[in-house]
Amino acid sequence: MERSFKTEVQSLALGDGDTFHGEGILAVTKALLQSGVSYIGGYQGAPVSHLLDVMVEAEDQMRALGVHVETCTNEASAAAMLGASINYPLRGAVTWKSIVGTNVAADALSNLSSPGVMGGAMIIIGEDYGEGASVIQERSYAYAMKSSMWLLDPRPDLRTIVRTVEKGFELSEASHAPVMLELRIRACHVTGEFAAKDNRKGEYSSLNRIAAPAQFNYSRLAHPPVTYAQEKLKVEERMPAARAFIREHKLNELIPGDLDEIGIIVMGGLTNSVLRGLERLGLADVFGVSRVPLLVLNVVYPLVPEEIREFCANKTAVLVVEEGYPDYIEQAVNVELRRADIQTRVLGKGLLPRAGEYASEALLDGLAGFLREARPATIDADAIAERAASLLAHKAKIAAALGPLPPRPPTFCTGCPERPVFSAIKLMQRELGPTHISADIGCHSFATFAPFSLGNSILGYGMSLASAAAVGPNLANRPIAIMGDGGFWHNGVITGVASNLFNKGDGVLIVMQNGYTSATGQQFMPSSLGGRDGPAPGMNIERTLRGLGVTWLRTVRTYGVAKMVKTLKEAMQTAERGLKVIIADGECQLARQRRVRAEDSEKLKRGERVTRARYGVDDEICTGDHSCIRLSGCPSLTVKPSTDPLRTDPVATVIESCVGCGLCGEVAHAAVLCPSFYRAEIVQNPSWRDRALFRLRSIVIGWLGGYNAAGAAS
Numbered sequence: 001m002e003r004s005f006k007t008e009v010q011s012l013a014l015g016d017g018d019t020f021h022g023e024g025i026l027a028v029t030k031a032l033l034q035s036g037v038s039y040i041g042g043y044q045g046a047p048v049s050h051l052l053d054v055m056v057e058a059e060d061q062m063r064a065l066g067v068h069v070e071t072c073t074n075e076a077s078a079a080a081m082l083g084a085s086i087n088y089p090l091r092g093a094v095t096w097k098s099i100v101g102t103n104v105a106a107d108a109l110s111n112l113s114s115p116g117v118m119g120g121a122m123i124i125i126g127e128d129y130g131e132g133a134s135v136i137q138e139r140s141y142a143y144a145m146k147s148s149m150w151l152l153d154p155r156p157d158l159r160t161i162v163r164t165v166e167k168g169f170e171l172s173e174a175s176h177a178p179v180m181l182e183l184r185i186r187a188c189h190v191t192g193e194f195a196a197k198d199n200r201k202g203e204y205s206s207l208n209r210i211a212a213p214a215q216f217n218y219s220r221l222a223h224p225p226v227t228y229a230q231e232k233l234k235v236e237e238r239m240p241a242a243r244a245f246i247r248e249h250k251l252n253e254l255i256p257g258d259l260d261e262i263g264i265i266v267m268g269g270l271t272n273s274v275l276r277g278l279e280r281l282g283l284a285d286v287f288g289v290s291r292v293p294l295l296v297l298n299v300v301y302p303l304v305p306e307e308i309r310e311f312c313a314n315k316t317a318v319l320v321v322e323e324g325y326p327d328y329i330e331q332a333v334n335v336e337l338r339r340a341d342i343q344t345r346v347l348g349k350g351l352l353p354r355a356g357e358y359a360s361e362a363l364l365d366g367l368a369g370f371l372r373e374a375r376p377a378t379i380d381a382d383a384i385a386e387r388a389a390s391l392l393a394h395k396a397k398i399a400a401a402l403g404p405l406p407p408r409p410p411t412f413c414t415g416c417p418e419r420p421v422f423s424a425i426k427l428m429q430r431e432l433g434p435t436h437i438s439a440d441i442g443c444h445s446f447a448t449f450a451p452f453s454l455g456n457s458i459l460g461y462g463m464s465l466a467s468a469a470a471v472g473p474n475l476a477n478r479p480i481a482i483m484g485d486g487g488f489w490h491n492g493v494i495t496g497v498a499s500n501l502f503n504k505g506d507g508v509l510i511v512m513q514n515g516y517t518s519a520t521g522q523q524f525m526p527s528s529l530g531g532r533d534g535p536a537p538g539m540n541i542e543r544t545l546r547g548l549g550v551t552w553l554r555t556v557r558t559y560g561v562a563k564m565v566k567t568l569k570e571a572m573q574t575a576e577r578g579l580k581v582i583i584a585d586g587e588c589q590l591a592r593q594r595r596v597r598a599e600d601s602e603k604l605k606r607g608e609r610v611t612r613a614r615y616g617v618d619d620e621i622c623t624g625d626h627s628c629i630r631l632s633g634c635p636s637l638t639v640k641p642s643t644d645p646l647r648t649d650p651v652a653t654v655i656e657s658c659v660g661c662g663l664c665g666e667v668a669h670a671a672v673l674c675p676s677f678y679r680a681e682i683v684q685n686p687s688w689r690d691r692a693l694f695r696l697r698s699i700v701i702g703w704l705g706g707y708n709a710a711g712a713a714s
């Protein structure tokens with residue numbers, strides 16, 4: 001990866017007596033080292049990419065602790081790593097983005113949780129749920145329930161997060177079950193401090209290897225007939241052991257309050273938001289002292305029946321604050337209270353939204369509604385409801401005053417090498433008509449937004465070609481599948497390419513070869529030119545495809561729009577049957593800029609010549625039809641008023657953020673738009689040749705313009 005995590009790496013070295021300051025996700029990373037893990041793995045994805053990135057950069061520290069770090073090619077391989085904890089007393093952790101990553105890992109997770117573990121096994125999942133999430137909205141809770149893995153959801157407070165990680169390993173070992181630690185976006189980015197401890201070496205690790213392999217023990221395999229016994233073990237032994245541990249070690253917290261005829265049962269991760277809501281309603285202070293008692297579930301699965309009963313007994317009503325659908329916790333609380341014949345009313349969904357993120361507005365509304373329903377004797381619930389309404393009233397006023405706001409969809413970075421491919425597809429479609437586009441996960445999915453609006457389906461990471469398998473045979477035109485190189489290695493090479501070839505399929509596949517898994521922060525992957533620790537491993541997409549039997553294969557530089565259009569037309573029209581693959585080659589511009597900027601600044605310091613390309617539009621030639629903007633979608637290409645008083649339409653202009661990729665000029669050329677684009681080269685520390693050329697050009701331009709350059713300058 002191109003980004004540096006030097007500062008974060010230093011904080012991993014803190015020990016007894018030091019105070020750690022920083023973000024939640026880094027606190028988790030430190031807590032893993034304090035817990036004596038022997039191995040760490042994962043697949044990057046927001047909001048937990050940071051964990052693996054930091055571990056990778058802290059290689060020296062990992063080596064000193066004997067921690068094996070693996071950047072896996074997908075979540076399934078990360079989950080399978082946890083198999084090391086089945087037979088050996090090895091603590092290990094893996095990480096990925098959920099729900100999507102958990103879906104990919106599901107098979108390995110089932111086969112891990114059935115035999116159970118000897119060493120503590122932890123899965124750190126970035127629960128990408130709610131406003132700003134980038135994946136489908138489902139909960140990971142169902143996986144915990146179906147596979148009997150325990151789900152930790154710590155209160156977003158660094159001390160609680162670190163304690164939950166450390167205790168999580170103990171819980172896993174005490175109950176012989178894997179644990180999942182879910183972190184929402186806010187928990188990952190919450191900042192705070194905690195008293196650091198020395199990092200611990202694992203009991204066994206690469207520094208102290210286990211002398212002999214585990215003895216053959218059939219009951220440790222996820223294989224019949226022992227799987228039948230394992231299912232019983234989950235219910236009869238592991239679950240009770242987990243509940244006893246959670247209760248004994250007080251993993252869930254009780255925040256007391258004087259309004260004890262009511263209470264709130266809250267998922268740990270939502271505690272700060274609930275306390276903030278109560279504070280705005282005058283029922284808590286900013287330090288989290290609440291008038292309403294709270295049962296904070298830092299472990300949301302399994303629930304501990306005794307804790308639920310004890311909290312609810314003698315209360316008239318409780319509110320369950322459980323984000324997302326279905327309402328697993330609310331149902332479980334209801335069942336537990338009915339079983340115990342406790343008549344406390346359970347409120348939750350209905351007062352709170354049935355689906356979607358519990359942002360402050362939803363919580364204010366829900367809390368006020370709860371108080372109105374429960375009507376505790378010592379407070380005026382109606383006055384509190386009015387307060388909530390007044391706190392939210394300004395929203396309607398603002399909306400009315402502003403009117404509908406223009407949408408601001410995310411888009412490709414300026415100069416992105418993937419944008420030209422979609423310009424080319426649009427140009428191709430102008431001639432050949434519309435095409436079915438199977439889109440995929442990755443930066444290229446930005447093409448589903450305006451101005452491209454290209455893409456008919458997204459079925460998962462690396463799934464585009466597979467999702468076109470039944471489209472092609474039923475459609476007059478060949479479908480186009482778009483896949484990133486990240487998606488190719490994640491699973492697209494098997495689920496898409498191998499399956500297509502095996503079934504003698506047809507169709508067009510575009511592989512965006514930008515060199516990194518860019519959307520998750522420019523991590524390296526098998527075909528990157530660099531590697532995590534120096535030289536690249538040398539895997540190559542073109543050779544892989546040829547090895548699999550792809551015969552129609554073209555590699556095209558993405559910025560060459562005219563050539564890309566020609567190649568696309570050829571792929572769509574050739575009589576040759578079979579898969580046609582276009583490797584669209586162009587380095588991720590964000591990664592390139594980070595690299596080039598650092599290189600250029602070094603050169604400038606040494607007084608060396610540095611050049612930078614910029615594009616511009618000649619105001620006098622621009623016709624103002626803005627086709628260039630619609631076809632390129634570059635955020636550095638915008639409009640400004642025309643300087644010609646006879647023309648009212650604004651003209652196109654290139655702003656300061658242009659990185660000189662050349663796409664706008666290429667598009668203008670390929671689409672036969674207009675000749676108004678020009679390219680300028682900005683030279684810093686010019687050589688004598690540059691200066692001489694500049695002087696010569698100035699004289700010639702001055703002569704052509706009919707004035708004396710020297711005179712004009714004076």
Ligand code: SF4
Pocket residue numbers: 411412413415416417418443514518519588589590591
């Ligand atoms: S991160 Fe790279 S690949 Fe992704 S949009 Fe930006 S330039 Fe394009």
Ligand code: SF4
Pocket residue numbers: 414415614615632634635636637654655657658659660661662663664665
């Ligand atoms: S050259 Fe054109 S397309 Fe490329 S960054 Fe500049 S304005 Fe955008």
